[in-house]
Amino acid sequence: MEPLSEVEMAEHAAFAREVGADPLFSFTIQRYLIVRVRNPTSRVVYDAAKVASDALFDSKNGVISVKGCGGDPDIFFKLHLVLAQCAAANAYLFVAVDTRIWRAVGCLSAYHPGATQSDITASGVSSLSTNLFSDFVASLPADLQPFWTFLAPAVVNIVDYIVGDGGKKPAWAINSFAVLSEHRQKGLGTRLLHQLEKAVKHVATASSEATKKPIFMETQSALNYTIATKMGFVAHKPAPAIPFVTSSSFWILRKDVSD
Numbered sequence: 145m146e147p148l149s150e151v152e153m154a155e156h157a158a159f160a161r162e163v164g165a166d167p168l169f170s171f172t173i174q175r176y177l178i179v180r181v182r183n184p185t186s187r188v189v190y191d192a193a194k195v196a197s198d199a200l201f202d203s204k205n206g207v208i209s210v211k212g213c214g215g216d217p218d219i220f221f222k223l224h225l226v227l228a229q230c231a232a233a234n235a236y237l238f239v240a241v242d243t244r245i246w247r248a249v250g251c252l253s254a255y256h257p258g259a260t261q262s263d264i265t266a267s268g269v270s271s272l273s274t275n276l277f278s279d280f281v282a283s284l285p286a287d288l289q290p291f292w293t294f295l296a297p298a299v300v301n302i303v304d305y306i307v308g309d310g311g312k313k314p315a316w317a318i319n320s321f322a323v324l325s326e327h328r329q330k331g332l333g334t335r336l337l338h339q340l341e342k343a344v345k346h347v348a349t350a351s352s353e354a355t356k357k358p359i360f361m362e363t364q365s366a367l368n369y370t371i372a373t374k375m376g377f378v379a380h381k382p383a384p385a386i387p388f389v390t391s392s393s394f395w396i397l398r399k400d401v402s403d
Contacts, residue, residue, distance in 0.1 A: 177241045184232035191248035193225035199322035212291035240332040250323035252336040315360035
């Protein structure tokens with residue numbers, strides 16, 4: 145890859161400031177910038193939520209959370225916007241940005257061990273409600289709210305039971321992982337996963353915790369499954385008893401990452 149020009153370097157620097165980029169997790173590949181976003185109010189967070197919701201929405205055989213949104217694509221986007229904002233504020237949000245237009249074309253968010261969707265908040269961000277996820281649930285029609293207050297936590301417990309020791313809750317749990325179709329087959333998904341592995345190793349080293357931190361992902365995407373298994377993730381085929389899992393192609397994937 146050719147060195148960046150002065151103009152390009154200035155553009156990269158301005159974008160990094162806007163999104164609160166973490167310099168430990170930032171690099172370029174071809175015309176793309178892979179970066180960890182820490183500003184939950186930046187426009188790229190909105191882009192990332194749109195990427196995830198568009199890629200993952202399927203009203204018939206989609207991810208479990210589609211059911212919790214009543215099969216409504218607008219509600220599904222609002223969910224992913226809240227999750228992206230919270231991940232940027234207090235977890236990990238990685239995005240792949242097309243530097244020709246400075247828009248996100250791929251994303252991956254993940255939570256620390258012990259945390260789930262409802263635990264991650266936007267605390268510390270004055271312009272956002274601290275309880276974004278709770279506010280989202282409260283804004284839903286009454287018939288959808290029990291999915292998030294009762295069923296979703298039960299599904300987490302079922303998944304942990306299936307996987308056994310080192311299930312979802314004690315792991316780094318991947319939430320949204322997607323790349324726009326026209327930007328696939330360029331290695332972006334692999335690079336996003338590599339960044340998460342780098343973060344896991346960094347945290348383990350910095351905190352002197354256990355030498356292995358499991359990374360956990362659920363997916364109904366054959367492409368995501370292929371990317372993950374090529375990177376060493378082990379697939380667990382779940383029992384059919386998980387509520388709302390109607391697709392035969394639902395995988396639980398897990399990887400231990402040594403530091």
